[in-house]
Amino acid sequence: MALLELKDLNVAFEIPDGEVHAVTKLSFSIDAGDALAIVGESGSGKTQTMMAVMNLLAENGSASGKALFKGEDLMQMNAADLNKRRGKEIAMIFQDPMTSLNPYLRIEQQMIEVVMHHQGLTRAEARAHAIEMLRAVRIPDPERRIRQYPHEYSGGMRQRVMVAMGLLCEPDLLIADEPTTALDVTVQAQISQLMTELRAKSNTAIILITHDLGVVAGLCDRVLVMYAGEAVECGTVEQIFYQPKHPYTKGLLKSVPRLDQPDDSGLEAIPGNPPNLLLLPEGCRFRERCPSAHDACRDTPPMQLDGQGHAWRCFLGPTDE
Amino acid sequence: MTQDSGMLKHTLRRLLGLLPTLLMLITVTFFMMRMAPGGPFDSEKLLPAEIEANLNAKYHLDEPLLRQYFRYMGQIAVLDFGPSFQYKDWSVNELIAQSYPVSLTVGGLAMLLAFVLGTTLGIAAALRQNTRVDYSLMGIAMLGISVPNFVIAPILILLLAVYAGWLPAGGWDWGIASMVLPVVTLALPVTAYIARLTRGSMIEVLHSNFIRTARAKGLPESVVIRRHALKPAILPVISFMGPATAGLISGSVVIERIFSLPGLGSYFVTGALNRDYTLVMGVVIFYGVLIILLNFLVDLIYAWLNPKIRYDEKY
Numbered sequence: 001m002a003l004l005e006l007k008d009l010n011v012a013f014e015i016p017d018g019e020v021h022a023v024t025k026l027s028f029s030i031d032a033g034d035a036l037a038i039v040g041e042s043g044s045g046k047t048q049t050m051m052a053v054m055n056l057l058a059e060n061g062s063a064s065g066k067a068l069f070k071g072e073d074l075m076q077m078n079a080a081d082l083n084k085r086r087g088k089e090i091a092m093i094f095q096d097p098m099t100s101l102n103p104y105l106r107i108e109q110q111m112i113e114v115v116m117h118h119q120g121l122t123r124a125e126a127r128a129h130a131i132e133m134l135r136a137v138r139i140p141d142p143e144r145r146i147r148q149y150p151h152e153y154s155g156g157m158r159q160r161v162m163v164a165m166g167l168l169c170e171p172d173l174l175i176a177d178e179p180t181t182a183l184d185v186t187v188q189a190q191i192s193q194l195m196t197e198l199r200a201k202s203n204t205a206i207i208l209i210t211h212d213l214g215v216v217a218g219l220c221d222r223v224l225v226m227y228a229g230e231a232v233e234c235g236t237v238e239q240i241f242y243q244p245k246h247p248y249t250k251g252l253l254k255s256v257p258r259l260d261q262p263d264d265s266g267l268e269a270i271p272g273n274p275p276n277l278l279l280l281p282e283g284c285r286f287r288e289r290c291p292s293a294h295d296a297c298r299d300t301p302p303m304q305l306d307g308q309g310h311a312w313r314c315f316l317g318p319t320d321e
Numbered sequence: 322m323t324q325d326s327g328m329l330k331h332t333l334r335r336l337l338g339l340l341p342t343l344l345m346l347i348t349v350t351f352f353m354m355r356m357a358p359g360g361p362f363d364s365e366k367l368l369p370a371e372i373e374a375n376l377n378a379k380y381h382l383d384e385p386l387l388r389q390y391f392r393y394m395g396q397i398a399v400l401d402f403g404p405s406f407q408y409k410d411w412s413v414n415e416l417i418a419q420s421y422p423v424s425l426t427v428g429g430l431a432m433l434l435a436f437v438l439g440t441t442l443g444i445a446a447a448l449r450q451n452t453r454v455d456y457s458l459m460g461i462a463m464l465g466i467s468v469p470n471f472v473i474a475p476i477l478i479l480l481l482a483v484y485a486g487w488l489p490a491g492g493w494d495w496g497i498a499s500m501v502l503p504v505v506t507l508a509l510p511v512t513a514y515i516a517r518l519t520r521g522s523m524i525e526v527l528h529s530n531f532i533r534t535a536r537a538k539g540l541p542e543s544v545v546i547r548r549h550a551l552k553p554a555i556l557p558v559i560s561f562m563g564p565a566t567a568g569l570i571s572g573s574v575v576i577e578r579i580f581s582l583p584g585l586g587s588y589f590v591t592g593a594l595n596r597d598y599t600l601v602m603g604v605v606i607f608y609g610v611l612i613i614l615l616n617f618l619v620d621l622i623y624a625w626l627n628p629k630i631r632y633d634e635k636y
Contacts (some may be wrong), residue, residue: 033421056533061485087539094537104552113548114538149628165538292443 001071002029002204004053004090009065011048011229012058020277022048024229025065030222032172033200035206037216037237039252042224043274047095048177048207049226054092055082069173088118091166095178097158101150107134107161108146114168133164137194156187163194170202177209178243188212192219213256217241222309225249228274228285231303235310245304245312247290284314292316332621339613346609347397347602351390354598361406361596380406393602407595413603415586421607423493424577424584428569430504435467435511440558442512443519448546450524458516465513470572474506474579491580503580507572511565515558523554546628552626559623565615570608572632 011023023045030036038046052063053074067074069090074082086092094100102110111133112126121129127146134142137160150158159179166174176195180188192215200205208220216223216237223235223240225235233246244250251270272289275281284290284297296315305311306318362376371573377383381392396403402413446458482490493499509593526532527550535549536542577586585604592600624630 002380054537056536074328083541085539086537092537094530094534096530100534101547102531102535104627105549106628113540115539117540117544143541151629184353 002068003034004207005029005066005068006049006053007066007068008064009049009052009067010065011045011052011061013058014060014062018278022061023052023063023230024152024280026226026229026231028224028231028234030173030207031256033199033203033205034222035220037208037210037220037223038226038253039210039213039223039273041211041252043228043277044226045229046204046226047177050177050207050209051091054086054090054094054175072150076284077265084204087114087171088169089171089172090173090175091161091169092175093159093177093179096182097162100162101158106147106149107153111146111161111165111168114165118169129166130164133168134161136167136198137161137164138190139164148204156183156190159183159187160193160194163191163198167198167204167277173205173207173208174199175207178211179208180212180215181210188215191227195219199248207309213241213253225252226279229277230285230313231311232286232314233312235312239308239310243310245310245316245318246286246314246321247292247316248286249312251289251291270301328624331624335617335620337551339617342613343606343609347394347606348390350602350605350630351393352386354596354601355386357596359596361598363596380404397602397606402606403599405592405597405600407592407597407600413599415422416600417585417603417607420583420585420588423582424573427500427503427507427576427582427584428566428573430500431511431569431573432507432562434504435510435515435569436558436562438508439512439515440519440555443558444523444546444551444554445517446516446520447523447527455520459520462513462516465509468510468515470506471575471579473509474502474576475508477502478579491582493580493582493584503576503582506575506579507569507615510572511569514565515561518558518561519554523550526550526554529553556623556626559619559626563612563619566615567612570612 003233006025006029007027009023009026010021013020013022026045026049028036038049040046048057048061051057051061053069055074055077057063063075065075074085077085098299101107108127108130111130112121112123115121115126115129116123131142131146134146139145139157139160145153150161153161159182163176163179166176167219174195179195180191183191195206196219198204206219208216210216218258220237222236223234224231225240225246227248233240233244233249240249241253244253248270251268254268255270257267270289275285275288281287283299284293284301287293287297292298294315301314303311304318360382361380362373368376374383381389384392393403395571400414402417405411405416408416442458446455447460449455478490481488488501489499490502527546532545532549535545540548573584574586574589576582577584578590580586585607588600589604589608591597592604
């Protein structure tokens with residue numbers, strides 16, 4: 001049984017102009033201990049997918065479909081049952097470490113409340129555990145640092161606190177939403193290194209939401225590519241990086257700057273913009289920007305499978321260029 | 322520098338900074354009182370010129386104004402507010418000492434009621450945002466802010482004292498029944514304002530990222546609100562408490578007259594009308610010190626609640 005399995009997840013937001021379809025019929029699954037990357041540009045629905053799973057959508061958002069966690073549907077769960085899993089079995093690290101920690105509470109309070117609530121530890125036990133966790137994410141002098149407030153930490157250290165906080169209860173699934181985006185490159189490397197180590201140690205499955213393909217290669221086994229709220233391609237890191245099938249994935253890979261190309265080669269970009277999520281086009285959503293688009297793309301393309309775990313939503317066959 | 326010694330220095334520095342404010346208040350009030358036409362011994366029946374001259378000499382009113390000013394400043398430096406011009410045989414110190422407990426009790430209770438009730442209603446409205454509860458609470462609050470207390474007071478007296486007969490229509494005997502109407506009337510507009518303030522800030526806080534983090538931890542919503550949202554939501558209310566004090570004091574002058582309470586407010590009004598210079602000065606200084614100190618206290622509480630305010634920084 002998969003650890004988390006999404007079936008036909010839809011997420012929509014009511015706004016004055018109509019309904020924004022952030023995620024459309026998304027299905028994927030992740031096994032225990034695996035690491036899956038969800039990539040795609042801003043607005044592709046990667047974050048809202050996970051917000052729906054955690055039941056943290058904004059008030060004007062609604063989700064339908066199934067999110068089976070260990071066989072139980074998170075979407076149908078009441079608040080109490082959901083809260084037994086959130087923070088304990090599923091933890092989430094947010095994109096912006098500057099605003100995601102409570103500026104009015106000491107790091108200590110923000111960390112110990114997780115274990116005190118879920119594991120019933122005493123304050124002293126929880127504190128010892130939190131200090132240990134801070135040490136694991138290499139916060140120097142954790143006994144003193146834990147008494148401080150978030151504004152006394154640097155950006156990189158706050159994100160490490162977020163990671164430590166996420167891992168306090170040794171969750172089965174860690175959802176990391178662009179954990180390194182707000183950080184500079186050396187700190188980015190430290191955080192991904194840290195997540196790799198912690199994953200090896202506690203067999204935590206990771207869903208990494210990112211648009212940084214470099215981080216994906218180092219940390220994940222499988223990649224899900226999203227475009228305009230849909231899954232367009234899914235496969236192992238090797239399949240996606242070396243044999244991409246969907247023209248969007250190919251474009252995405254080409255747009256990564258490369259050091260082995262001459263300086264004047266310029267940066268490749270996918271022409272055009274993603275479709276308006278209020279007025280989604282019929283057929284393939286990438287059609288307008290696709291170099292290989294043809295008449296058939298006016299119909300919705302099927303999800304093609306190659307039998308080895310590689311899937312893509314396009315009319316192009318496995319051998320088409 | 323440790324945070325505690327920083328806090329102490331910050332407190333002392335701020336306290337010293339309050340003195341010029343007070344000095345300014347006293348000076349402006351002193352000269353404004355003297356600029357008003359008439360004097361303490363003017364009445365319908367004209368006094369013989371000699372008697373008036375004698376009286377003026379006795380109270381040093383015949384001296385140049387600047388000299389009187391410095392004489393007065395020297396007096397209040399030793400906390401002697403002088404004799405009252407109108408209440409013979411009473412010193413201003415005695416008048417204030419006898420009446421401030423009533424004013425402070427009414428004001429303090431009103432403040433407490435406004436804070437507790439205002440924040441509670443504000444939070445209740447915020448948690449039921451855009452429901453009927455929210456709309457009716459905020460509608461009532463708007464009414465509470467816009468209707469002046471000299472209108473609310475007679476209505477409450479009419480309903481609860483005259484028709485229902487549950488409460489006395491005025492007077493003061495240190496019994497709870499005599500406190501209810503003045504305190505409620507005084508607290509009403511402040512309560513309403515605090516409720517609206519709390520609702521707005523609570524809604525804003527509930528949309529912030531750290532609340533999402535707290536929910537993602539699996540904490541029950543009640544804990545999320547109590548532990549994570551309450552403090553930041555209450556901060557704007559804390560900073561409002563300073564100005565609210567001033568509002569309560571000016572409100573209490575009206576309320577004390579309406580309910581005929583033996584408080585400072587009535588001395589202030591009659592003193593101003595009778596040109597009882599020393600009495601008015603005394604009450605103004607008393608209120609001024611009270612407002613300044615409460616504002617100072619509010620600053621301290623704010624800094625204590627908000628860890629981002631540091632004390633070791635230069636101002």
